[in-house]
Structure formats: structure tokens, C-alpha cells
Amino acid sequence: MSSTLNLFVVSPATRSERRLDPHITVEQLKSKLEFMTGIPTANQSISLLNSEHDDKVIARLTDDSKMLGFYGPKDLQVLKVEDLNPSASFTGQLTDVSQVEKFEMSDEAYAQRQDSVLAYKQRNKVGRFAPKEEATVHKVPEANIPLDSRCEVESTEAGLSKRGTVRFVGQTKFGSGGGLWVGVEYDEPFGKNDGSVQGERYFTCRPNYGAFVRPEKVKTGDYPVLELDLEDEEM
Template sequence: MSGILKVWVVSPDTHSERRIDPHITVEQLKGKLEPITGIPAANQSITILASELDPRVLASLTDDSKKLGYYGLADWQVLKVVDTNPSSSLTGQLTDVTQVDKFELSPEEYAQRRDTVLAYKQRNKVGRFAENEPLAEPEMAPESVNIPVGSRCEIESLEPGLSKRGTVRFVGATKFSKGVWVGVEYDEPLGKNDGAVQGERYFTCAPNYGVFVKPEKVTVGEYPVEELEIEMEDEEM
């Protein structure tokens, strides 16, 4: 078995690992490949590819009298076999769909079947069968939000009677969520960030002093700085 090569043999209908003697001729190789690929030897066109991951054509086996070693065949290269006359071979007949009668249904017959894509869409109300849903309310535009950057504000809290004070540092659209968001620098470390969310910076403040809230939770006014000791709210980002 000395000198035997391990190569891949691929054809339109087969893919297998084979052991090939590089001392055989191209003609002998075609004879061995005929029962493997189903392609008659006379119809075979064989090329050598660098590997399964590298489809570069290294050589075409055009001379039936030459030995495989002449073409430099090496381990784990690919012998790609193409059928030059598929209509005359068994594999060609199996893959030639032009020779198969088509099964056709009229639109009425198709609509009555229960194992079709149409029936699936009807059952699950998909596509044109979907129920009409109410239109979503339009997103608020940044210019319609009357919250000046730099103004003092209070942020609504879920706990009755408690509010958080700070300074507005950002108003506008963000990448982390749709709509308009207000970036606030708290007076105390009650926030969740330093003005950046998911790697995008919108303003700068000390860590845990920054927060982003929806405009309706912000009240602008003359709010002096006061010390607060409350926990962070889950609706803030």
C-alpha cells in the first residue's frame, strides 16, 4: 500500500473519501470512478482541486494515458468529476426534471387542500389573513419635547412622595431604544450609568449618576440640590 493517496472524490451525486494509487493512468482512474459516480468513463471530465476548503483548480486530467503522479496528485486533494453528457447516464436521467410529468392543481383545488402554505396562513392568520391591528401611536419628535438641556428637574418615582433631582444633560433619540429619551445627571449616585449606554455616549457624568428616562417622567423647574437616599427604579435605563 506504499504510496497510496487519500483523496476526496466528488460528483453531482456523490461525495466520498477514496484511496488512489498515483501510478495508475487517467484512463484506469475513470474506470474505477464509473461505479462510484455513476458517470460513464467516456463522459468523465476530471479536475484536481486544492482541497475541500480550497476550490482552486490545480490541474485538469485531459490525457488518459498519463499517470496521476504526472499531475501532482497529493493527499486530501479533491478529484472533481463532471458528466459531459448527462442525458446518456443514469445519474443524469435521475436529476433531469424535464423528463418528469408535472403535478399541477387549479387555484380552486389548491384552495380546498388543508396541507398547503395557504391553509397554514389562513389557520394562523399570517400575511394577508392577519387581523387588522390598531395603528401604533406616532413617536414623539425631539423638537416637540420642551425640556431644555441644562435645566433642573425632578424625576417621577414609583414610590409615592419621593422624587429624584438632577440636571438635564441630553434630550433626543438614542440607539438603545425607539422614541425620545431624556438623559439626566442625578445630584446623588442614584443612576445606572455615566451617560453612556451599550457603548454609545450621550453625555458625561460620574459613574452611577446618569440615567435615561422618558420625557413624561421629567418635571422641569427650580429644584435645589438635596440629598436623597432611595433605591433605583426598574423602569430607568
């Protein structure tokens, strides 16, 4: 066994790491612990624990004549010192709240005080005393985009015209930003769906011919179907 042990000593009011000789008796240990914890030797109850986070007691040091090493302590284990009579020790009096006379005040008396947190909140209109804001009515924007009208959708690719027919205008269950969406059936497979999104159908078209775009991306008018020029591809 090592000549000294590194042990944590914890009590209701103290916590420290100490180097202790395993050959000292429990009686001698208690004398040292009184200076460390402020608990009189006669009132000490000492338990050996694996750690502060493990409440399982490995041993209780109940025999004052035994040496500390008799209980098999290991480095970094914990000596938990409890006060059997807190009223007799100074530190116990500081931590034993059972002896403190409680001051109670009725709700009515507290409400009359002008130096309370409640009074401060009332004066400054904080928390539940803040003025209630009128509910904001969110109007659904309107879009002058007739159903079945021909349209052209703004594209991010230069020279690409995405034309189609308006099949849906209104609110949807998808999209976190709310607002109106326009469902377009493209003339060509530029889309991402068949008129349904996340299991909800808004219109019907062929797969990859349907898309939903914001109204500002859509221009309605006389947009005929573009015919592909195949002359250069024929041999």
C-alpha cells in the same frame, strides 16, 4: 512518491475520500470512478483541484494512457468528476433537472385550492391574514412639577439631601425608555452636566450643577437652600 494518495472524489451526486495508487493509468482510474460515482467511463471529465473551495483547475486528466501520478496529485487534493452526458447515467438522471417536466399553476387556480399553504393561512388567520391590531396611542404622562419650583431629589446615599430648582420638565432626545424627565439645577455640584446632554440644551446652569431625573424621584415644596455648618471646621 508515496505508494498511495488520499484524495477526495467529488461528483454531482457523490463525495468520498479514497486511497488511490498514483501508478494506475487514467483509464484504470476511470473504471474505479465509475463504481464510485455512477458515471460511465466514456462520459467522465476529470479535473484536479486544490480543494473543494478552490475552483482553480490544477490539471485535467485527459490522457487515458498517462499514470495518475503524472499529473502531480498531492494528499487531500480533489478529483472532480463531471458527467459529459447526464442523460446516459442513472445518477445523472437524478441530478439533471433540465429533463424534468415542470408543473405550473396560475395564481387564480392556486387561490381556489383548499389544500394549499395559502388556504391554511386564510383559515387560521396567519401572516398577512392576521387581524390588524389597532394602533396603540401612547399618551405622554403628565407631571405636576412647576418650573422654577424648589425641590428635593431622592438620593441613594443615606443622609444626603440633594436640593435644587426645577429648570425643565418634558420629553428629551436621550433615554431609550421615553417618558418625562425633570431637569434640576442643584444647589451644590451634585450634577453631571450644565443643562445639556449629547449636544442638546434643555436649560442652563453651572457645570456639574445640572441633572435629569425621573418625576417620581422629585419632590417639590418649600425646600430652602441648606447652609453648611462650618463651625466644626474652624480652628
